[in-house]
Amino acid sequence: MILLLDIGNTRIKWGCVMAGEFQSGGVLTRGEGDVAGMVAAVQVRHCLPLRVVVSNVADDDYGEQLRAEVSARWGCQVEIVAPQVAAFGVVNGYDEPHRLGVDRWLALIAARQLCDGALCIVDCGTALTVDLLTEEGAHLGGMIVPGVSLLQDALVKNAEGLHVIGGGWAGGEAYFMARNTADAMSAGACYSSVALIDRVLADAQQSLGKGVLLVLTGGDAGMLRPYLRCKGLFEPDLVLKGIAMIAGAANQ
Numbered sequence: 001m002i003l004l005l006d007i008g009n010t011r012i013k014w015g016c017v018m019a020g021e022f023q024s025g026g027v028l029t030r031g032e033g034d035v036a037g038m039v040a041a042v043q044v045r046h047c048l049p050l051r052v053v054v055s056n057v058a059d060d061d062y063g064e065q066l067r068a069e070v071s072a073r074w075g076c077q078v079e080i081v082a083p084q085v086a087a088f089g090v091v092n093g094y095d096e097p098h099r100l101g102v103d104r105w106l107a108l109i110a111a112r113q114l115c116d117g118a119l120c121i122v123d124c125g126t127a128l129t130v131d132l133l134t135e136e137g138a139h140l141g142g143m144i145v146p147g148v149s150l151l152q153d154a155l156v157k158n159a160e161g162l163h164v165i166g167g168g169w170a171g172g173e174a175y176f177m178a179r180n181t182a183d184a185m186s187a188g189a190c191y192s193s194v195a196l197i198d199r200v201l202a203d204a205q206q207s208l209g210k211g212v213l214l215v216l217t218g219g220d221a222g223m224l225r226p227y228l229r230c231k232g233l234f235e236p237d238l239v240l241k242g243i244a245m246i247a248g249a250a251n252q
Contacts, residue, residue: 001014001050002244003016003051004017004025005066005243006055006240007054007057007058008103009126010029010126012027014026014027016049017248022083024236024237025240030058030065033104035065038217041159048074049076052070052076054079055239057103079247083100083102083104084101086197088109088249091139094139104131106120106238106243108131109245110238110239111133114241115215117135118209118234120132120140120204123239124147124148124216124219125218125220126150128145131145135211143200148220148223148224151189155189190223190227191227194224198230202230217234217235217236218234218236
């Protein structure tokens with residue numbers, strides 16, 4: 001079994017490859033002591049991994065903690081994925097290819113495997129990222145903006161008297177014009193993300209043709225998707241599937 005780990009800014013997603021087939025795993029929230037906790041949670045649900053292949057956007061110290069825990073628990077090495085100049089039919093469009101976020105790179109190569117044609121790939125996580133891919137596999141670059149939670153946090157930290165009480169945005173028509181401050185902030189953050197996605201896809205279609213397909217992933221994608229004018233493919237395990245592609249190629 002090959003264990004796949006997608007270590008993001010807020011969450012850890014994991015899955016595995018067993019008998020050559022990808023299997024979705026689970027989601028954990030990052031926090032103090034989470035490396036040991038995550039490894040223990042994986043071990044409870046699966047056999048011992050022979051390999052551990054990782055996308056890590058956390059700092060180097062986190063990667064070292066993971067290496068130590070995996071070595072002590074399973075006796076195998078951690079393989080950290082890095083972006084490449086080109087792979088799996090995708091050409092990295094960054095001026096310095098190694099500086100493209102590894103999660104974005106993995107989403108690009110996985111989306112290319114899942115879909116033909118030009119693609120607009122949006123990862124709705126702590127940061128909301130957008131990447132555009134031509135039908136020929138050329139990455140045209142992208143953009144990064146704060147995600148829903150960061151937009152709300154920025155208001156709380158920088159505007160006196162604004163506070164979020166209770167949970168996040170519940171959605172629905174009642175939130176279009178909110179009648180309390182907490183709902184107004186939540187709805188505003190969500191509509192900001194929705195508007196950006198719709199506008200970017202519209203511009204992409206104007207540039208590359210109406211056939212550009214939206215591919216959504218990330219923790220907030222399921223919440224935002226119903227409010228988008230543009231409907232696309234929702235693939236929650238996109239980064240993990242990119243890791244699986246890298247792991248399979250290295251295994252050949």
